[in-house]
Amino acid sequence: MKYWLMKSEPDSFSIDALAKAKNQTSSWDGVRNYQARNFMRDKMQVGDLAYFYHSSCKNPGVVGTVAIASKPYPDLTQFDKKSKYYDPKSTVDNPRWYMVDVKLVEIFSGIISLKEIKANEGLADMVILQPGNRLSITPITNGQWQVIENLKKL
DNA sequence: GCCAACGTTGGC
């Protein structure tokens, strides 16, 4: 089993929105970065766990845990001309973008802020902390997962 | 809302 960190802007999709979704499950659509896509398409397995991270907001940080709930399948928004994620170069026969479903596991009672993450020595190697890294989906190690498990409050 | 850093695009 693998561990991940998945970033989303709460203005477009927050953990609260996931909590309100049917079965507390939602597709993780809109990823338009090849590296992030490859993680979803090639590496993620049903049952993997991921931390849900709120980015580009007043208080960025880890807000909860989700589980990967489906195999990868084509991101339908790429075929939808009205979607902001529409990709004219993608075809149904040869889709460029993939997504997985995620299911809510838990929402922390308080956010584990980016500041807190940066201050923790055990998390110094996290991919999202590396200078200039902007990947919306990154793997995290067992050790990093455990450090955050110990910081969370339910 | 600023801006630095990054990924992607497209002309050559």
Place this chain on the structure above:
DNA sequence: GCCAACGTTGGC
């Protein structure tokens, strides 16, 4: 296949 220009990301 290079690389300049552009759009996006995301913390502050």
